[in-house]
Amino acid sequence: MFKQYYIFCLFFILTGASVHGQGTKNPSLALKEKISNAKTDKDALRATLELIDFYELTNLVKWKQSILSLHSNKSRYTAVKSQQLIELIYSEYLLKTGNTSQFKSNFSKKMTNVRFDSKELSFRLDRLRFELEFLNKQWGVAKQLADSNLIKLRGSRNNAKNSLVYQDLSRFYLSRMKRDSAYWASNQAISYAKRSQKREILVKALQNQAGTFGYFLDLEGAVQKELQAIRLAEELHIDRLKIHSFMEIARYSMLVENWNEALGYLKRANQLARRFQDLHSTALIQLFYSKVYLNQGNVIRAMYNARKARAYFMKENDLFNLAQCAHSIGNIASFNGNLDLAKESYNEAIEFYSREKLATNLAEVYQDYGQLSIQIGDMKQAQRFLDMSVSSDQLIQSIGLIERYKLLAQISMKNGELRKALNYQNSYIQFLESNSIKRNDSKIAELTSSNLREERERLIELQQRRIEQENKEQEILMLQSDRVLYISLIIIFAIVFSLVILILRMKQVRSRQEQREAELSQTLLRTQMNPHFVFNAMSVIQSYIYENNPEKSSQFLVNFSRLMRLILENSPKEFIPLELELEILDKYLSTQKMRFEDRFSYVLHVEDDLLSNKAMVPPMITQPFIENAIEHGQLHTVKGGQIIVEMKEANGNLEITISDNGVGRKKSAQTKKIRTHKSMAIDITQERIKILNKKYKFSGSLAFRDLDAKKGQGTLVTIVLPLKFDTENF
Secondary structure: OHHHHHHHHHHHHOOOOOOOOOOOOOHHHHHHHHHHOOOOHHHHHHHHHHHHHHHHHHOHHHHHHHHHHHHHOHHHOOOHHHHHHHHHHHHHHHHHOOOHHHHHHHHHHHOOOOOOOOHHHHHHHHHHHHHHHHHOOOHHHHHHHHHHHHHHOOOOOOHHHHHHHHHHHHHHHHHOOOHHHHHHHHHHHHHHHHOOOOOHHHHHHHHHHHHHHHHOOOHHHHHHHHHHHHHHHHHHOOHHHHHHHHHHHHHHHHHOOOHHHHHHHHHHHHHHHHHOOOHHHHHHHHHHHHHHHHHOOOHHHHHHHHHHHHHHHHHHOOHHHHHHHHHHHHHHHHHHOOHHHHHHHHHHHHHHHHHHOOHHHHHHHHHHHHHHHHHHOOHHHHHHHHHHHHHHHOOOOOOHHHHHHHHHHHHHHHOOOHHHHHHHHHHHHHHHHHOOOOOOHHHHHHHHHHHHHHHHHHHHHHHHHHHHHHHHHHHHHHHHOOHHHHHHHHHHHHHHHHHHHHHHHHHHHHHHHHHHHHHHHHHHHHHHHHHHHHHHHHHHHHHHHHOOOHHHHHHHHHHHHHHHHHHHHHOOOOOEEHHHHHHHHHHHHHHHHHHOOOOEEEEEEEOHHHHHOOEEEOOOOOHHHHHHHHHOOOHHHOOOEEEEEEEEEEOOEEEEEEEEOOOOHHHHHOOHHHHHOOOOHHHHHHHHHHHHHHHHOOOOEEEEEEEEOOOOEEEEEEEEEEOEEOOOOO
């Protein structure tokens, strides 16, 4: 748990010089111009670092790109001190993004003997030295460095720096399981932060103290501190700092199994992470999503998010979070009955946690491995893994011990070891009595839900204040206006208003006529599509009848009748809810799988924001292409045939992709079946999109390409539609 908390906190604990770029309409352009106009390399480097600091506050993708570009081109700066400064910035970047392995390697090789004349740079370098020794578990050296930093700050009255060093000390004491010292250091950090002019330091100090409370299982206190940090960040208009607090509250909610609350806070964190293009936080949120969805029984979404997160951490070489992903994938595979994948994933996580000596994380994997052993009936192996889980976690006493004692008691009862079962049961009860986590889950849920209500109330209050302020300003302007000018403006306004009304009226009449024509055209097009779909579906039923298979025929007819009812009810509509479209597609694909005896698989994925906001989609817009993928892509003949339908928001539009790994368009066109079959899917869908474009003044599109361009295999269909929401039933 500590390692996970440490990675979360690094981005918020380490700070550098900050440039807010205020006073200009476009600060980034001004700084770029400053770089291009720099007369010396030193001036150019200074301006580049200002731009990097600006991007850290506004766009984390550009922040990352700027640092990597600066580091790769550091040779252009001939001065040794300039190159050392670049290495300092790069080391801080590695820590903030969680790449601790590369940080340790890079800092040990290039920064060990570096010295800076500047007190600011020396302070930042000393904190990096502390982080190096901290990660290497050189506790004595790390403590000496932190104490030395405090001594250097005596008399400086730099409250912000003192707060940061005490935050380092609180994490040090926390890692050594010194509860009182950790609380003392975190309180000192807050005390100094309150006296600092840099108010964002107080937000980080509150988040640091919340982490201390959470580590020692005071989850109620941890949630309260994170909520304080959120409110302060709102007052200071520093929304990027709220991402960390939202994720931590979600994590605490998961620990007490408040899954709905956790999902709500993850969505808020995800919105902010996307806004600031914080890819690292987005990947962590996806990892959390996978755990929430698994506990809600949604295996497809759980695996999708876990693999998305894994792809990012693999690209960034983030070994700790790769192990977290492996653990999560193992749990999903175990839940889904994929024992080989579960064991492989658990072993991958155990290998990393054992090497890094991360006891709590190791204990959690052993516990889940033990549950998997119980699932397959291997009680001896389950006993071994659960014993290892308890022994790995006995010093830290984490929340997982509750479940481990319970499982060990059950296994001992099954093996007839009644005395051992009683001992485990007593340990279970003793742990519950000494820790208030399970008893306070309702309090944590009340805190998190009340904060959501307060957040909505604050937004309403803010809007009311803005309206009142605008009204007052309007009254002042009206009082200051000259009466004659006022009357003249009213006359001019009346004339203009009348002209506008007349023009709008004419456009409205024309628009209604065009809309009626468009709706009639769309109704006609949908009636063209439905017979085509029904004809193909009836062919499936006919094939079962020929095979004389009444069981499959009956099962197919039940699914098909539900599918036909959905089509008949929703075909006349212009748009239907996305959830309903997913049900129609799922029914259609499941019937096709029955027809081809499960020789292909399919995945339906929709972004959570689209479902929660009740997005709408034209009915059966994707069905013809799914049908083509199955029939002409010959998925039933391809090993591991798969169809993936994905719907997401892209640049304010609804983007739908249908991909298959079939034989490809070129090979399919050579078959007699495709030459004799006149498919109207492309023409009809293009006409539907054309009508939507005309009606909603939109520029939708339909595009095709090979999934594997080199081999000419597979097909990817991309449909871009206007993004509409069901505002009436929201």
